[in-house]
Amino acid sequence: MRFIGFSLSLAATIGLIYVLNHPLGPAPALGRFFDPYSGFWQNAENTSHYHDIDLQMNGLHDKVEVYFDDRMVPHIFAQNDEDLFFMQGYITAKNRLWQMEVQTHSAAGRVSEIAGEKALAKDRLSRRIGLGYGAENSKAFIEKDAQSNDLVRAYCAGVNAYIKSLSPKDYPLEYKLLGYAPEEWTPLKVALLLKNMANMLSVYEFDIENTNFVSKFGADQFHYIYPERDSFTDYIIPRGTPWAFAGDSAPDGPEALPAGLKVANVDRDLYESYDRAIEKPQELNGSNNWAVSGSKTKSGKPLLCNDPHLQLNLPSIWYEMHLSSPSMNVYGATLPGAPCVISGWNDSIAWGVTNGGRDVRDWFTVQFKDDTHNEYLLDSQWVKTEKRIERFKVKGGKDFVDTVLYTRFGPIVFDQSYGDVKSKKYLSLKWTAHEGSNEFKTFYLLNKGNNYDNYLDALNNYSCPTQNFVFASRSGDIAIKEQGTHPLTHEFVADGSTSASDWHRIIPNAHNPTVKNPERGFVSSANQFPVDETYPYPITHVGIYENPRAMRINHLLSDSQKMDVAYMQHMQRDNYNTIASLTLPTLLRVIDRSKLTADEVEAITALDKWDYYDNADSKTTVYYEAWTDVLYPLLWDEMGDPTLPMRKPNTYRTAYFLRDDSTSTFYDNLQTGERETRDMIVLMSFDKAMKQLKDKYGSLDKVKDWGSYKATMVHHLSPQLDAFSRMNVYCGGNRGIVNATSHDHGPSWRMIVDFGEMKGYCLYPGGESGNPGSKFYDNMVDTWAKGDYYVAKFEPKAQLDRDKLYKITFNK
């Protein structure tokens, strides 16, 4: 009897320990996780005790001092560049290790190692589009440049020195939640980070969509719906700027539609898989940069601004740093996991980036000899296929092995083994991101740069993703250049059975669009069409370029003389909705007020008086945004078939379409029996939108303001972790607006550099720490939402010693 009591009690104890020591579904092992000696409580950072630390550090050549200021921004002072990058790696890892690793796992197709089977499809896609393959090529390419290789290795050594200093209780919280451990940092991971950026920013290509559109609606409609040029003239390179190389290359005309290229060439199940798997960039994501010459500023010295817009996440994509060595003294936004400052300034120059969005990839039809896929047809011969074996470790399951077929025109993304495809027709993806390149060299040379020539020289190393690099120097130059490797790509799915389809011409770097010190006294870019019609190379354009922000920015910059920092700040938070100003007058003309209810008339009256500002406290904005959110899908419903993906014209193009064409067949809604016109669709969408608002708020006068309605969020990188996210951040702006802050996307870094006072103003919607248990995890979000700034402590050591929160001295 007593023995039974003991046995039961012992069994209960062991059972309890077993259960608490193992993950329960999505929850971590509760015993380990709650243990205050090694679980999550260890990540609760003390919020008030900071004291200077002296550390011994193997791997350094000399002493390095790191000052942390009141926002926890690190200021690293090293005696040589290798130590500087070693310490950049160490300090970045100390704050952002989990994020660094998860982003490279994502690019490498290795998320299933931590998340299990459910991440496998996406992992396979990452490898099937060739991100890992491209990263391996870049790694080999970087190794060929001794200096870059040394610096990348120093950075990795720094990250690894930090990782080795950790015991499990010190792991970042997310490792404890998901139950795994950090692994060694490598040069391959550095390359993967860049490919991750390429995958975010260089996918502006719609070959399949364009092909489908032409097949279904014909070439005339194609040129009508997606005109190459409209009344827009605010190109990145001011209209009329002469090309120094005119006549170097004969201009090509618009691409002829490939003969016989029809929907039938590709099966619909292939398209459906494509549509489901390949994430296309949302329209009007936006980024801005500009530089104003001293002739138009109060101080007589240049001003430079940059606000790259990206998905808003915690931890933020950027990590703010000050890096100083005898060869450089640079401040700005770094990409956690990679050396150098990406957008920033030093004592002599400043630079910033927006996405160029050039079309740098193509899809090719490929014909295999038989089901072994060993050979494919090229120039009337059977050519051997390269097979790349991809092995996936899957948490809680068996390894998965995938075979990816590589042709002259890149990897086959979809086949019978991936994506529910039965089709025996194939498409391969050729992409500049598959090539080896060394973008770090660009940033390293910019970080050290002193003048315009250094800037041009730095850019020559830059390949992908295409960026518009804005530039200003203390000595008074301003410039901008759209830099990337730009092959003359196809606008439609191309014929992969002939080498004639290949990229035979690549625009030389010296011919990429650029301008220095233009007469108008400023340079700017906002993802718009880069050049006027005299540029001697063709540019594929469908649905890629975003023009309305550029119109507004150039207007604000042209309009003003004697500009100062306050005006730059005012511009970056500008909420003027150019698209609304182009669209709404047409919509209001169509509405017949006599047919509306009293509160609907009130809404229309408010819209009639609206100043087109998407300010947070505006209710009228909600009427407009809700209305057009219903209107666009109703109007372009012809392009909603997932088995025949097409690119819906963006809202900017739609504004002109609505204004100039009231009878197009595209107004017809396929769901209804009758044939709609523009006016009917406008009315239908207004009715539907107002009904939705009434359903949501009870009545139209109870509608909340735009900031509450839009409910901007800055979400943790893991979609499940709302608890580590900032939801309902109250702020104005929207897509297509200079302050392009939408629900989950917006200015990921705001920077203003004033060469008059030699001061930088900056911030990002996050915080320097990646730890949800730190007060520096999200401390800048509210300041950012308000449109305020911090003055960067770009100061000498002695001043930082007075301003610091604490300091770490690393001794060799």
Add this chain to the structure above:
Amino acid sequence: MKLLFPIVAIAMVSAIVQNFAPWWSIAIVAFILSYLLRLKPGLAFLAAFLGVFILWAGVAARLDFGNDHILSQRIAMLFPLQGSYWLLLLLTGVIGGLVSGFAGLSGALLRKQ
């Protein structure tokens, strides 16, 4: 006194052992101490539970108050405890306390055989 001494003993030894051993070492501590101290089963459970409850909730509370509850409020949204750090501290104590309590009970019952 009869209860206080074993509580303090279990809490203190657990605190020392936890600095180098994994979290479930608290069970071994409670098991051995209950056996050695010849505790009655009911008392053993209670003393072991309270000893580690106080230890875990106490250590957690020291970290939590030094952190202005930044992390605990987030974790208490995740779990979900309505963002209450008090409930999270309570849960922390109960998890440790239960493991220790059952181990203490087992140690006492082994002695009684």
